[in-house]
Amino acid sequence: MRGGKRPGAGRKPAAGESFEAARRRKESALASLREHELRRRRREFVEVREVRDAHFKAARIVRDALQAAPARFGAELAAKHGIADSFAFTVDLERMIRTVLGEVAETLDPKPPKTTEPAPEPADEAEGAHVA
Numbered sequence: 001m002r003g004g005k006r007p008g009a010g011r012k013p014a015a016g017e018s019f020e021a022a023r024r025r026k027e028s029a030l031a032s033l034r035e036h037e038l039r040r041r042r043r044e045f046v047e048v049r050e051v052r053d054a055h056f057k058a059a060r061i062v063r064d065a066l067q068a069a070p071a072r073f074g075a076e077l078a079a080k081h082g083i084a085d086s087f088a089f090t091v092d093l094e095r096m097i098r099t100v101l102g103e104v105a106e107t108l109d110p111k112p113p114k115t116t117e118p119a120p121e122p123a124d125e126a127e128g129a130h131v132a
Contacts (some may be wrong), residue, residue, distance in 0.1 A: 063101060070094045 014049075039045050074090030083089045 066097050066101060067094070070097065 036045070063085035070090045071122035074093050075086040076084075077093075078089040
């Protein structure tokens with residue numbers, strides 16, 4: 001048996017395709033794969049998962065810092081601006097920051113419109129994302 005049990009092994013060229021054309025197509029595909037692997041090793045391509053993880057970590061750091069700001073600076077700001085009730089001022093700051101963070105989250109990940117059509121299939125996440 002020629003070609004073993006590999007998928008597509010021993011495949012005949014497409015109708016009208018010469019052996020030389022099939023070989024050129026194969027060599028071109030192998031060169032593309034090698035070039036892609038080289039670019040991945042040079043970190044010109046990164047995994048989608050890596051990008052998502054870094055984005056999530058950065059967003060969490062920003063969120064945590066913003067949520068901590070009222071407790072850190074509320075009393076100081078209230079005193080600086082002559083606000084007697086620093087606790088109420090701090091609570092208001094916390095509420096405002098939660099509102100803004102909620103709006104940002106909604107902007108970044110909006111809820112899909114209600115429809116009776118099925119949702120599209122997600123893209124293949126195993127593919128690398130090109131980073132310039």
